[in-house]
Amino acid sequence: MSMNIAQALSAGRRTFPVDIIRADFPILQQEIHGKQLAYLDNAATTQKPLSVITALDDYYRHYNSNIHRGVHSLSEKATAAYEASRNKTKDFINAASTKEIIFVRGTTEAINLVAQSYGRSRLKPGDEIIISEMEHHSNIVPWQLLCEQTSAVLRIIPINDDGELIMEEYGKLLNEKTKIVAIVHISNALGTINPVKKIIDMAHAVNAIVLVDGAQAVAHTPVDVQALECDFYVFSGHKLFGPTGTGVLYGKQALLEQMPPYQGGGDMIKIVTLKKTLFNDLPYKFEAGTPHIAGVIGLGAAIDHVTKTGLANISAWETDLIQYALAESAKINGLRLIGTAKEKTSILSFTLGKIHPHDIGTILDLEGIAIRAGHHCAMPVMEHFKIPATARASFAFYNTHAEVDRLMQGLDKCLEIFG
Amino acid sequence: MFDLKDLYQEVIVDHNRSPRNFGKMENPDRVAEGFNPLCGDRLNLYLKLDNDRITDLSFDGSGCAISVASASLMTDALKGKTRDDAEKVFNEFHHLVTENKPHDVEEVERLGKLAALLGVKEYPARVKCATLCWHTLHSALEGETTPVSTE
Numbered sequence: 001m002s003m004n005i006a007q008a009l010s011a012g013r014r015t016f017p018v019d020i021i022r023a024d025f026p027i028l029q030q031e032i033h034g035k036q037l038a039y040l041d042n043a044a045t046t047q048k049p050l051s052v053i054t055a056l057d058d059y060y061r062h063y064n065s066n067i068h069r070g071v072h073s074l075s076e077k078a079t080a081a082y083e084a085s086r087n088k089t090k091d092f093i094n095a096a097s098t099k100e101i102i103f104v105r106g107t108t109e110a111i112n113l114v115a116q117s118y119g120r121s122r123l124k125p126g127d128e129i130i131i132s133e134m135e136h137h138s139n140i141v142p143w144q145l146l147c148e149q150t151s152a153v154l155r156i157i158p159i160n161d162d163g164e165l166i167m168e169e170y171g172k173l174l175n176e177k178t179k180i181v182a183i184v185h186i187s188n189a190l191g192t193i194n195p196v197k198k199i200i201d202m203a204h205a206v207n208a209i210v211l212v213d214g215a216q217a218v219a220h221t222p223v224d225v226q227a228l229e230c231d232f233y234v235f236s237g238h239k240l241f242g243p244t245g246t247g248v249l250y251g252k253q254a255l256l257e258q259m260p261p262y263q264g265g266g267d268m269i270k271i272v273t274l275k276k277t278l279f280n281d282l283p284y285k286f287e288a289g290t291p292h293i294a295g296v297i298g299l300g301a302a303i304d305h306v307t308k309t310g311l312a313n314i315s316a317w318e319t320d321l322i323q324y325a326l327a328e329s330a331k332i333n334g335l336r337l338i339g340t341a342k343e344k345t346s347i348l349s350f351t352l353g354k355i356h357p358h359d360i361g362t363i364l365d366l367e368g369i370a371i372r373a374g375h376h377c378a379m380p381v382m383e384h385f386k387i388p389a390t391a392r393a394s395f396a397f398y399n400t401h402a403e404v405d406r407l408m409q410g411l412d413k414c415l416e417i418f419g
Numbered sequence: 420m421f422d423l424k425d426l427y428q429e430v431i432v433d434h435n436r437s438p439r440n441f442g443k444m445e446n447p448d449r450v451a452e453g454f455n456p457l458c459g460d461r462l463n464l465y466l467k468l469d470n471d472r473i474t475d476l477s478f479d480g481s482g483c484a485i486s487v488a489s490a491s492l493m494t495d496a497l498k499g500k501t502r503d504d505a506e507k508v509f510n511e512f513h514h515l516v517t518e519n520k521p522h523d524v525e526e527v528e529r530l531g532k533l534a535a536l537l538g539v540k541e542y543p544a545r546v547k548c549a550t551l552c553w554h555t556l557h558s559a560l561e562g563e564t565t566p567v568s569t570e
Binding site: 355356357358359362363373374375382388389417418 | 426427435436458484548
């Protein structure tokens with residue numbers, strides 16, 4: 001299957017081999033309410049290719065065992081597969097070393113880890129943390145908690161009505177008290193692609209460190225953490241066609257080494273006596289307890305899948321899809337796009353007349369189309385646009401122009417019912 | 420197979436478009452706030468009571484078609500009813516939208532126009548939209564001060 005994708009792409013097929021790609025995702029081959037499923041909720045979670053499902057099955061069926069401690073064959077095999085995923089992850093985001101790749105439960109845990117380990121040990125009263133108005137709650141609340149604990153101050157980069165960061169305001173917020181900038185790479189509610197390289201350079205100029213929330217980015221655009229020079233980059237496996245309960249914290253080795261452990265337990269230690277513990281080296285220092293072994297192995301399979309397809313190919317296909325969706329949506333009466341940034345990807349967030357997004361969601365579901373309706377865990381964004389919720393269609397590389405057409409037909413139906 | 424018409428019946432579309440008893444009440448005896456974090460539905464319910472009788476009720480807020488229509492239909496159905504009557508109607512209604520059994524014709528008839536909402540039964544995620552106003556009513560009658568949440 002994957003060979004077919006590679007062959008099709010290398011054979012110079014001018015069009016993206018989306019039919020071959022779709023065949024790799026068993027879940028897409030089903031009907032919902034008697035209609036072919038059109039899965040347009042990829043910003044919430046992505047579907048899993050057969051290779052990921054098989055990797056999980058294979059682990060549990062043939063070599064389920066704990067890692068880093070057994071001397072028996074199964075444990076050695078599991079450890080090798082788990083560490084192979086770390087290596088794949090390192091290559092995927094071009095980290096300098098596998099010591100910089102910490103496996104966690106997801107983006108949320110990675111941000112909490114940095115806030116509590118790095119932030120809590122470093123911040124002093126009056127220090128400042130900068131986030132933006134377009135952050136997901138998971139990149140707001142951990143910093144609010146940290147501010148409560150350390151008496152640091154949270155500062156917010158505002159957005160304009162296109163859903164873009166106002167960079168001038170960001171520049172004004174930066175000063176010698178700024179210690180941490182935590183910023184989303186691609187907004188889950190708006191689709192805005194933020195100028196992260198510029199944000200990082202500006203923060204470094206005042207000696208602040210930068211965490212980039214890449215949850216929504218890694219499945220859509222190539223990421224090179226060394227080129228970005230970000231201090232931390234975090235993402236979830238499940239938004240990258242991998243299993244839920246897996247995530248990655250990338251951190252510069254020098255920073256990770258100075259940071260105290262986040263959680264204590266097995267695997268993160270070298271020697272424990274009842275008086276004192278010598279912590280393990282990176283990356284294990286931050287991986288207390290038995291991790292989601294099967295999940296991490298599955299994440300490795302997901303990265304293989306994405307790498308074989310090629311993020312440049314994926315990005316080109318998705319750019320074409322979103323451009324098409326934007327053009328088609330402009331023809332729908334009363335449709336208001338939320339998020340009209342110049343740099344935008346994969347996400348079509350909108351309201352439709354006075355129809356509540358949840359009614360849109362239900363009507364589309366009956367047409368076999370899965371979208372998300374709600375505040376998308378970004379309530380400050382909703383507040384900015386003075387709306388309680390949006391309907392959001394979010395695309396992945398297995399989506400098609402025909403599915404965009406069906407979405408638009410579904411919206412016409414909403415207008416018919418509530419017209 | 421579900422038919423869209425089962426959920427978005429004419430009565431619901433109509434009550435969503437022009438909700439009855441919509442607006443803030445002057446000098447209410449009871450006020451309660453309801454919130455559905457899933458949808459972002461918010462509603463305020465205002466009551467005038469004469470001993471145990473609900474002499475007037477109105478609501479305002481914003482929400483999906485199901486929650487607005489449900490509040491509109493509820494306020495229409497309960498005007499002039501006693502607290503006990505209201506509880507009885509709620510129990511029957513709640514029972515019918517949450518219990519997994521075929522509808523009893525008599526029960527459905529007793530509900531009158533409220534029966535238009537029974538379509539939500541096929542949409543578990545939307546049952547809360549239909550019951551939010553009822554939970555808010557309950558809290559208003561009990562005189563509770565903290566906002567009702569469906570979560």
